[in-house]
Amino acid sequence: MPKVIDHDQRKADIAAAxxxxxxxxxxxxxxLRTVAAEAGLVLGSLRHMFPTKADLLAHSMxxxxxxxxxxxxxxxxxxxxxxxxxxxxxxxxxxxxxxNAEMRVNLALIAEAPAHPRLAELAEKAQHAVEDLxxxxxxxxxxxxxxxxxxxxxxxxxxxxxxxxGTAFGLLVVxxxxxxxxxxxxxxxxxxxxxxx
Numbered sequence: 001m002p003k004v005i006d007h008d009q010r011k012a013d014i015a016a017a018x019x020x021x022x023x024x025x026x027x028x029x030x031x032l033r034t035v036a037a038e039a040g041l042v043l044g045s046l047r048h049m050f051p052t053k054a055d056l057l058a059h060s061m062x063x064x065x066x067x068x069x070x071x072x073x074x075x076x077x078x079x080x081x082x083x084x085x086x087x088x089x090x091x092x093x094x095x096x097x098x099x100n101a102e103m104r105v106n107l108a109l110i111a112e113a114p115a116h117p118r119l120a121e122l123a124e125k126a127q128h129a130v131e132d133l134x135x136x137x138x139x140x141x142x143x144x145x146x147x148x149x150x151x152x153x154x155x156x157x158x159x160x161x162x163x164x165x166g167t168a169f170g171l172l173v174v175x176x177x178x179x180x181x182x183x184x185x186x187x188x189x190x191x192x193x194x195x196x197x
Contacts, residue, residue, distance in 0.1 A: 011049060011059065014039050018060040019105045025033050027108050030056065058118040061109045064065050064102045065126045068092065072133065081144050082189075089185060092130065092164050095178040103168055134161040141192060150196040163188060 017038035036046040050056045094100040100132040113120035135157040141147040
């Protein structure tokens with residue numbers, strides 16, 4: 001009887017191999033041959049699923065975005081709106097090995113976007129998704145009275161997005177204790193409840 005291959009698992013394993021190569025050596029280390037070797041596959045099997053390097057990179061970026069979206073969605077049904085906002089925003093920060101690797105891979109692939117239009121398209125889509133998420137979270141804060149009436153939801157969503165992106169990038173360069181980052185985020189959100197100065 002022929003062996004049944006779980007194609008979704010195989011794709012996830014291949015993406016994990018791409019991520020390891022990017023985190024360890026950068027995007028320049030990624031080729032069909034190096035990924036096949038890293039994933040323990042013969043080159044023909046890899047080419048069957050991903051005919052080109054561009055296909056590999058696009059799938060790897062999509063998987064980063066899908067992982068983050070899945071974790072964010074898991075928090076959305078929480079009962080305490082303040083805890084939901086905190087938990088969702090923390091998912092966007094590289095505070096553990098998994099999120100750190102995802103962030104490094106995503107940034108490396110964004111840097112490759114000029115040579116790969118599909119990466120540019122995926123990166124833009126993800127950026128709009130984070131913008132929308134920040135807008136939804138600020139609207140939620142306004143509903144529960146944690147966004148002062150003198151503050152505009154759209155403006156604060158833009159600021160929150162900038163805070164998240166800036167903090168995430170900074171953490172890749174200079175890691176900070178996750179508890180300290182959580183406190184900084186709590187302070188930032190607490191400030192939103194105060195009148196605009």
